[in-house]
Amino acid sequence: MRHRREDVVARALQVLDDHGLADLTMRRLGTELGIQPSALYHHFPSKQVLLAAVADEILERGPRSSSEVLSDEPWEGRARAACHTLRDACLAWTDGAEVVATARAFGLGARAPYDELVGVLVTGGVDVDLAGSAARTLLHFVLGHATDEQTHRQAGSVGAIDTDPATDFTADFATGVDLVLAGLQARVRR
Amino acid sequence: MRHRREDVVARALQVLDDHGLADLTMRRLGTELGIQPSALYHHFPSKQVLLAAVADEILERGPRSSSEVLSDEPWEGRARAACHTLRDACLAWTDGAEVVATARAFGLGARAPYDELVGVLVTGGVDVDLAGSAARTLLHFVLGHATDEQTHRQAGSVGAIDTDPATDFTADFATGVDLVLAGLQARVRR
DNA sequence: ACCTGAACACCGTTCAAGT
DNA sequence: ACCTGAACACCGTTCAAGT
Numbered sequence: 001m002r003h004r005r006e007d008v009v010a011r012a013l014q015v016l017d018d019h020g021l022a023d024l025t026m027r028r029l030g031t032e033l034g035i036q037p038s039a040l041y042h043h044f045p046s047k048q049v050l051l052a053a054v055a056d057e058i059l060e061r062g063p064r065s066s067s068e069v070l071s072d073e074p075w076e077g078r079a080r081a082a083c084h085t086l087r088d089a090c091l092a093w094t095d096g097a098e099v100v101a102t103a104r105a106f107g108l109g110a111r112a113p114y115d116e117l118v119g120v121l122v123t124g125g126v127d128v129d130l131a132g133s134a135a136r137t138l139l140h141f142v143l144g145h146a147t148d149e150q151t152h153r154q155a156g157s158v159g160a161i162d163t164d165p166a167t168d169f170t171a172d173f174a175t176g177v178d179l180v181l182a183g184l185q186a187r188v189r190r
Numbered sequence: 191m192r193h194r195r196e197d198v199v200a201r202a203l204q205v206l207d208d209h210g211l212a213d214l215t216m217r218r219l220g221t222e223l224g225i226q227p228s229a230l231y232h233h234f235p236s237k238q239v240l241l242a243a244v245a246d247e248i249l250e251r252g253p254r255s256s257s258e259v260l261s262d263e264p265w266e267g268r269a270r271a272a273c274h275t276l277r278d279a280c281l282a283w284t285d286g287a288e289v290v291a292t293a294r295a296f297g298l299g300a301r302a303p304y305d306e307l308v309g310v311l312v313t314g315g316v317d318v319d320l321a322g323s324a325a326r327t328l329l330h331f332v333l334g335h336a337t338d339e340q341t342h343r344q345a346g347s348v349g350a351i352d353t354d355p356a357t358d359f360t361a362d363f364a365t366g367v368d369l370v371l372a373g374l375q376a377r378v379r380r
Numbered sequence: 381a382c383c384t385g386a387a388c389a390c391c392g393t394t395c396a397a398g399t
Numbered sequence: 400a401c402c403t404g405a406a407c408a409c410c411g412t413t414c415a416a417g418t
Contacts, residue, residue, distance in 0.1 A: 002382060026411060038413075039383045047411065105341050130365070137366040140334030141327055148330075151295050175320070176327040183373030192401060216392060228394075229402045237392065 001034050005043045008033065009053045013093065016054065020154070021095035024051075048106055055103035055110045058096050063088030075124025076181050079117060083142050083177045086113045090146045094154075097146035104143070114139060126188055134184050141176050145169075191224050195233045198223065199243045203283065206244065210344070211285040214241075242299035245290045249302050253278030265314025266371050269307060273332050273367045276303045280336045284344075287336035294333065304329060316378055324374050331366050335359075 003011075011033055016024050026047055030037035044050040062085065069081040090097035103110040114135055121131035149169045193201075201223055206214050216237055220227035234240040252275065259271040280287035293300040304325055311321035339359045 004382095025409085027409085035382090036384055037411080038385080041412070042382055105338060107342070107345070133362050133365040134369060136335070136362070137331055137369055140338075140366075141330045144330030144334050145326070148295060152297070155297070172323050172326070175323040176330075179324060179327055179373035179377065180369055181373065182376045183369040183371065186372045186376050187369065194401095215390090217390085225401085226403055227392080228404080231393070232401055 003033055003035070003043075005053075008040065008043050008050070009057050012050060012054050013057055016096075016099065017094045019094075021098055026050075049108060051099055052103040052106070052109035055100045056112075058093055058100060059086075059089060059110060059112050061089070061092075064092050075120055075126070076185060078120045078124075079138070079181060080177055082113065082116055082120060083138055084174075086139075086142050087146050087173060090143070091150065095150060097143055097150055101143040101147055104139070113142075121184075126184070130184075130187065134180065138177065138180055141180060142173075145173050145176060149173075193223055193225070193233075195243075198230065198233050198240070199247050202240060202244050203247055206286075206289065207284045209284075211288055216240075238296055239298060241289055242293040242296070245293035245300045246302075248283055248286050248290060249276075249279060249300060251279070251282075254282050265310055265316070266375060268310045268314075269328070269371060270367055272303065272306055272310060273328055274364075276329075276332050277336050277363060280333070281340065285340060287333055287340055291333040291337055294329070303332075311374075316374065320374075320377065324370065328367065328370055331370060332363075335363050335366060339363075 008029070012024060012029055015029055015032055019028075026037040026040055030040055040050070044053070065088075066085065067081065069078060069085075071078075073081075087097075090100055093099075100110050104114075117135035117138060118128075118131050121134060122128055126134070152167075198219070202214060202219055205219055205222055209218075216227045216230055220230055230240065234243070255278075256275065257271065259268060259275075261268075263271075277287075280290055283289075290300050294304075307325035307328060308318075308321050311324060312318055316324065342357075
């Protein structure tokens, strides 16, 4: 019944995917691991920190099928690919987007996507301050959109909200990302 | 000790502003009104619905000081003003942005800003599908940015996160909104 | 290093009953 | 129409103690 920190994170991710964020409680996770909930506090100082570790695990595992990104692409294409990869990684797990968004909001993890986006933009010649603002704008959109998509899809299966079946989330997502990138291109070209 | 629905919403908004979203519990609100928590379920079917009513109240009351918006401005200016007004309305209350964002996420209210943005864009000649995508992109950014700002400001006063005092949230916000609007303009001009 | 067991201080929600 | 009182089924976290 003895576990390491990484075992706990892996099990938490499994509980998340099988039952959703609302059911990922310290008591439930303890039961799932065959230990008392209080034992979790040997591995993590709080539930927030545990969730941040789950968010980082989601980002490290990445999307189920990763699309190739050519390193000789222009920065717009690479930034677009980074956004779609982040979305796919979040959508691969139940409530994945909300977990990543929450970790980011508390400043406890999930820093990799921001760093990657800023890196792509700065390497492409975008001013570092503007690159930061653009990266944050893109991340607000990506995580907000993906969270909405997962919320609405679940609500449909429970029957709480009327979810329009005709909504093409992927096309709508692409439009939003391209809007921000087009604005950035316009600004970079003076 | 008898209250109407609007009394309950007003008191909830006061508890929110004085103590934050974490302390806005059904039990706390009941105590504040001098009634049992169960009595709140006479006015609202759930806490989620109560919070949606609080979100709508925040939007109706608007920002503390409203900046003039000339109706003969071009659509870019009117959309920009709508975004800044929404941000100011949220920032006027403790955790206001999170309450509005949550209500929107659950589809239970806070529809006015979306309707207003779509209206401004469509009146300006933007295709209705594109106007919808752009409005949702702007709202993800506005509410995400404002939520972050309020979270980081509070974290600073509690000491949980290192909040950079040099961060100019208002300038960063304006940059993000203008990025999306510039992308939309580029797209509309073919 | 990792865990138990018990406790503390809470939650949202339901429901029969009262006025 | 609006509220009480009691209960149900939970939470996150702390802490002394065990191996």
